[in-house]
Amino acid sequence: xxxxxxxxxxxxxxxxxxxxxxxxxxxxxxLSFETVPVKFTxxxxxxxxxxxxxxxxxxxxxxxxxxxxxxxYLDGTYPDQPLFDxxxxxxxxxxxxxxxxxxxxxxxxxxxxxxxxxxLHGDDRKYFVESRTQRFGKPLEDIVLxxxxxxxxxxxxxxxxxxxxxxxxFLSGDAPAGADYLLFGPLMWxxxxxxxxxxxxxxxxxRAWRERMLDAHDGAARKSxxxx
Amino acid sequence: xxxxxxxxxxxxxxxxxxxxxxxxxxxxxxLSFETVPVKFTxxxxxxxxxxxxxxxxxxxxxxxxxxxxxxxYLDGTYPDQPLFDxxxxxxxxxxxxxxxxxxxxxxxxxxxxxxxxxxLHGDDRKYFVESRTQRFGKPLEDIVLxxxxxxxxxxxxxxxxxxxxxxxxFLSGDAPAGADYLLFGPLMWxxxxxxxxxxxxxxxxxRAWRERMLDAHDGAARKSxxxx
Numbered sequence: 001x002x003x004x005x006x007x008x009x010x011x012x013x014x015x016x017x018x019x020x021x022x023x024x025x026x027x028x029x030x031l032s033f034e035t036v037p038v039k040f041t042x043x044x045x046x047x048x049x050x051x052x053x054x055x056x057x058x059x060x061x062x063x064x065x066x067x068x069x070x071x072x073y074l075d076g077t078y079p080d081q082p083l084f085d086x087x088x089x090x091x092x093x094x095x096x097x098x099x100x101x102x103x104x105x106x107x108x109x110x111x112x113x114x115x116x117x118x119x120l121h122g123d124d125r126k127y128f129v130e131s132r133t134q135r136f137g138k139p140l141e142d143i144v145l146x147x148x149x150x151x152x153x154x155x156x157x158x159x160x161x162x163x164x165x166x167x168x169x170f171l172s173g174d175a176p177a178g179a180d181y182l183l184f185g186p187l188m189w190x191x192x193x194x195x196x197x198x199x200x201x202x203x204x205x206x207r208a209w210r211e212r213m214l215d216a217h218d219g220a221a222r223k224s225x226x227x228x
Numbered sequence: 229x230x231x232x233x234x235x236x237x238x239x240x241x242x243x244x245x246x247x248x249x250x251x252x253x254x255x256x257x258x259l260s261f262e263t264v265p266v267k268f269t270x271x272x273x274x275x276x277x278x279x280x281x282x283x284x285x286x287x288x289x290x291x292x293x294x295x296x297x298x299x300x301y302l303d304g305t306y307p308d309q310p311l312f313d314x315x316x317x318x319x320x321x322x323x324x325x326x327x328x329x330x331x332x333x334x335x336x337x338x339x340x341x342x343x344x345x346x347x348l349h350g351d352d353r354k355y356f357v358e359s360r361t362q363r364f365g366k367p368l369e370d371i372v373l374x375x376x377x378x379x380x381x382x383x384x385x386x387x388x389x390x391x392x393x394x395x396x397x398f399l400s401g402d403a404p405a406g407a408d409y410l411l412f413g414p415l416m417w418x419x420x421x422x423x424x425x426x427x428x429x430x431x432x433x434x435r436a437w438r439e440r441m442l443d444a445h446d447g448a449a450r451k452s453x454x455x456x
Contacts, residue, residue: 092321
């Protein structure tokens with residue numbers, strides 16, 4: 001099985017929050033895989049997939065794109081160790097996915113924006129700055145948050161997860177599963193692309209959860225190359 | 229079974245978003261119940277419960293307070309027609325509950341604030357204005373949103389739910405269940421306390437879902453007295 005992930009100029013440094021969902025999902029299921037590092041400008045390398053984004057999972061003859069589709073593919077094809085225990089929880093997690101992307105994603109990217117630029121390969125820098133300037137409609141220097149502003153924005157955005165995690169070790173219950181990986185993606189993005197500490201010192205609930213996630217599945221995430 | 233709900237000066241007009249969760253949960257399970265209208269200042273009427281908030285469910289000798297605790301009590305005691313199909317979906321819904329309360333609740337209350345005041349019983353008006361002024365730390369007139377601002381704020385807050393509902397009829401799947409009732413509460417609050425239309429005309433996805441929710445369980449919500 002091959003997982004195509006976004007890398008920095010250091011090809012061991014993976015930072016796509018979407019690819020991290022799948023990295024963790026594969027670890028959850030105990031499926032071994034090979035990582036294929038992809039730069040932003042490596043569009044030819046992934047042209048076979050018929051689209052331009054990672055993650056891409058190649059499983060024998062199957063090529064599956066889009067993190068949500070891959071999570072569903074994995075549960076369909078390898079039903080042991082399900083990411084979602086019932087159809088209803090899969091549906092609820094789908095809403096949680098959109099919540100993560102609408103609130104946490106922007107808070108993280110605005111905080112680590114300049115650190116990402118610094119870590120990218122030369123060709124990728126130009127691509128990243130141009131594409132993000134277009135997406136935000138402003139120059140990056142007008143978007144980037146001071147670290148303390150970023151930590152505050154992310155801390156506020158995490159409110160609902162923090163309250164749920166006051167009652168249990170993982171969003172999913174006693175053990176991590178699908179929705180935990182959805183939420184974990186943006187934090188791994190920050191960890192692997194920036195030395196900025198994204199969680200406030202007093203945010204003991206989210207910090208403890210992050211430690212548990214880093215330890216999960218034999219330390220799959222902690223073992224990865226980080227920017228720290 | 230008795231459900232203590234918050235009422236306006238018109239005792240048939242119920243507007244607690246938390247009580248509406250239970251109203252719908254009871255309809256979901258096909259359990260018949262009697263509603264006991266409670267005004268904000270009727271604290272003596274609910275003193276037996278040992279706390280000061282609705283909803284309160286009295287089921288024979290059992291008294292259960294707090295909407296989330298009541299939903300769990302109902303699934304534990306009446307497991308047919310579960311509100312949550314598995315423990316994981318219950319856990320995910322718990323996070324969705326906190327999301328609803330942190331984002332949708334404030335958007336609705338800031339929009340319908342003055343309409344609520346107008347609909348309350350005389351004693352309750354004073355209580356409501358004083359308690360909310362204290363909660364917000366400002367006079368209500370500095371909090372209230374213009375209807376179009378409120379619709380925009382709620383529309384933005386609903387983003388993750390709208391995206392999930394593009395793929396299915398209810399957050400829970402083909403039929404409504406627990407998380408749908410959590411999200412529906414604030415909309416019933418608006419409907420039953422204000423004539424302001426909370427969903428933008430172009431928000432066809434959320435409007436269609438609201439219609440389906442109003443129709444659910446033999447029109448349990450639509451049949452209730454509304455401010456429209």
